[in-house]
Amino acid sequence: MERFGTNYLEERNLVARWPQPIPALVNLLFTLVIFYVTWWIFQDPRGWMRMYTPYVGYMYTRWWLIVLIWMVYLFNYWPFKRSWLEKTHPAIKGVVLTAVSFGVLYVLIKGFFEGLLGNFGLAYFNPGQLTKLPGVTEFFAIEYAALACLMFAAIASWLSPAWVVACEEAPWQDLKQPGKGVSILVMTFFLSTVIYFMTMHSHMGILYYPWQYFTSIAPPYWEKFANTVSGNFHVSWIMCCTVTVWIVETIWGRYPFNLIKRNWLRRLVAFFGIMAIAFTLHFFLYFVQELTWGPAIRGTRRAFAPDWRWLHVGEMAVFFLVPALFITFYCNNWPRRFSMPVNVLIRTAITIVAAILLYIFYYMTSHHFLGTQKGFSHPQQFPMIPTIWLINIWLLHHWFMDNWPGWKMVPKTADEMAKEHEAATAKIRDVRWNPSLGWGLGVGAVAGVVVYFLTIALLPVFYAAIDIIK
C-alpha cells in the first residue's frame, strides 16, 4: 500500500553534515539568499513584480503559507510517492514541490476566490466586480479584493494546522490519502468560512458608502470592546492563534497538552487552549503598546489608532514565530537535556529574547534593504509580509528540501523510531504529580505573576532607552 508522505517528517533522520553551528549557519545563509532574491522578484517595491502594494503581496504570502501546510500537514505530500520523497535530490524536490504549491496557489486565488466566489457569491472577492462601483479605482478594487482574500487566509492559516496539531486529525486520522486530506480541508475550510463571516464580513461591509446594513452587521458588534469598527481586532487574535499553534507544535513539542492522556480531552483542551493562549498574547501585546506609546486614541491614524494597534499585535506576534521555527528546524529544538517543562521554558525564553532583537533590527534597518517605509505605523508597512515570506521559505526548505545543504536525509530504521517513541513517552511520563512538583508549581505561579508585573514596569523604561526609529 502506497503511504505517500504519511509520517514522512517523523520518520526521516536529518543528519548534520558538519558539527553545529555550521549547518545552521550555512542553511541560514542559504535561505536568506533565497529570501532576498525572491523578495526582489515578487515583493520589493523597487523590484520586478512589485506585489508589495501591500495587500496583493500579503494575500499571496498568506495563502502560500496555507498551501504549504495543506500539502504537507493535510495531504502528507500526496500524490507524491514515498520512494520519490526519499530518493529524489532535495533541490529537485524543492523546485518541483514549490512549483506545485505555486500552481495550487494560482488556481485558488484566481479560480476559487476571484472566479467562483467573486462572480457568483461575494462581489468584493473580485476586483473586476468592484470596479463597477462608482468611484472605485482599479488599484483599490484589487486591494479590497486582496484584503478580503487575505483575511480569509488569516483564519485558514490558524485552523488548518490546528486541526492537525491540536485535534490530531481526528476523526479522520486513520483514513488513507487523499481522503484524509480532503476531509480535513473541507472541515477547516468550512470553519474558516463561518469565522470569516463572523469576524471579517462586517469589516468589508462598511468599506462601502453607505454601510451595507442589510448584508453585514454595521456597526460591528465588537466596536465598543475593541474601540474600533475595524476588523483588525480579529486579525490580531487570529494571528496570535496562528503563532500559538506553531509555537505549540515546534518549541513546545505539543506541551502541555500532551500531558493529557485521554484522547478526546487532550484534543479539545489543545484546540481551545491554543485559542486561550492566543487571547492572552492578543491582550498583552496591545497593553505593551499602551505602555510604550501611550493609550490609543480612537479616530486618529497610525501608531495611536486602535485599529493599527490591533494590527500591530499580529505583527508583533509573528516576530516570535521566526526564532521558534529556527530553533526547531535548524537547532534540533535545543535544549533537550532537561525535563520537558524546563526545556520548553528555556526555548520560550530564547524565542522571546530573539523575537525582541529581531523586532528592533527589523524596524531599525528593513527600510534600507526591503524597500519598505521607515517607521512603525506606515499604512503600507507590513512586517508580516517579509516575516511570513521568510517563514514560507523555511517551511519549504525544511519540509521539501530536508534542510539541504546543511543536513542530509536518511530514513530512520524501525529500531530508531521505536527508541524515539519510547523517549518521547518517557518525557511525558516524567511529568507526573508529586508534592515537589506541586511546590514548584505554586512557587512558579507566584514567580510568573512577579515576572508579569516586572515586565510591564520595565517595558516603558526599556523602550525609552532604545532609539529604534532614527
Next chain:
Amino acid sequence: MSEEKRKINRRDFFKGAAMGVMGGTLAMMGIYSYAPWRRVHFPKVERKLADIGACKHIKITNISETSWFENAHLMGDIKGAGGLLVNQYDYNWPPFGDGSGLGKGSYEKGIAKIKHLLPDKLDEAWAVAEKLAVHPENAGGYACLIELEELNGQKHKYLLDTGWSYKWTDECFKREGIDQMLKNREIEALFISHEHFDHFWGLPVTMKYDPTITMYIPEGFYPEGLQYIQDAGHKGKVIKVKPGLNPVIAGMASFVFAIPIICRVYGEQSLYFNIKDKGLVSVTGCCHQSIIQFAETAYREIKYENDNLYGVYGGLHISPFEDWDPKYDDLVISLGKYGFEKIGCNHCTGILCAKKFISAGYPVVEGTARNRSKDKAYLGNGDKIGFGTEV
C-alpha cells in the same frame, strides 16, 4: 538513598516551577492586560501649555486643492509602478519625466531635462515634462494663502505649499493674485507641509516670482527634495523644522510630526493658529498624522483661547483617492467630541468623507465647486474661509 530522593525532588520542583512560571505569566497576561485597572499604569497627561500668543484672525484663500484631476489615472500610475511604497521620484511623473516610462524614472534623470529652464522658463520646462512624463495633464497641486492679523493690527501673509503642475499652479497663482504678492515680497514665508509631489514639486513657480522667500520645511526631506530646492532656483533661507512645536509669530506656530508617508516621504509640518476669544485653528497640507492626533497634540502641548478647538482648514487625509476603510469611520465617529466649530476641509479629505461629516451633523463649510473643484461638499479652488472674521 535519601540524597537520591532529594535530587529527584529538586528536579521535580524545577519541573513544577517551569510550568508555574509559564502558567502564572500567561494567566496574568490574559486577566490583567486588557482589564480596566491596567489604566493605572498609563502616564498622566501633563499639559505643557506652551504660550504661542494669540492673533486677531486669519483668512485663508484656497489657491488650489485639486492635486490631481482623475483618481483613476493617479492610482493607475501608482498601481502600474508597483504601489504606494514606490519612491515618488521614480514614477516618471512631471516635472521629472525622462521618457523611460512608468516606474522607471529618477530625480537625477528627470531634473537633467529641465534644470536649465528653472525657475524663469516654466512654460518651456513644463512643455518638456508634457512630452516625457506620465500623465502630465493629471497634475494639479495644493497651495493656500494664509493672511494673519496680529492683535496690534500688523498683517502677515504666508504660503502653505506650492502645488505640483507648473502650468496649473502658475494659473492659480495668477487667478488669486499670488504672483503679484510674491513679486512685491508681501508673502513672508513658504511653509512646505511635506515632500509629496502635489505639495512641493510646483516649487519653481514660487521661485519664479520670489526666489528669496524664506522656506520652512519639515525635517525628513530626502536628498532629492533638498536638491530640488536648489535646482528650482531658491536663493533664500531654508529652515529645516525639527519635530515638535516651533512658534513663528504671536498666535502662530508650526508643528512637525515625524511620520512615514506613502510614496517614500517622511515628516509633515502643520500649522496652529490661536485666535483671540475663539480658540485654536489647525491648518494642514495633508494632515497625515490625522486631525485627531493634531488636536490631541495641541491639547498636550499648547495653551489656546478658551481651551477651545475652534476650526480646521485643509486636507485631512482620510480618503484622498475616494477609497474607504473602517478606520476612517472611527475618525468620523470620534471627530464630533472635539467640538470644532468650523470645518473647512478639502483636498485629501475626500468628497466621500466630507459627505459623511455633513451626514454626521458636523459644521462643514461648503464650497462653490468652481475652478475644477468637483463638489460643493467642501471648500474648492478659489474659495475663502475666515477664522475670527468673516470673508
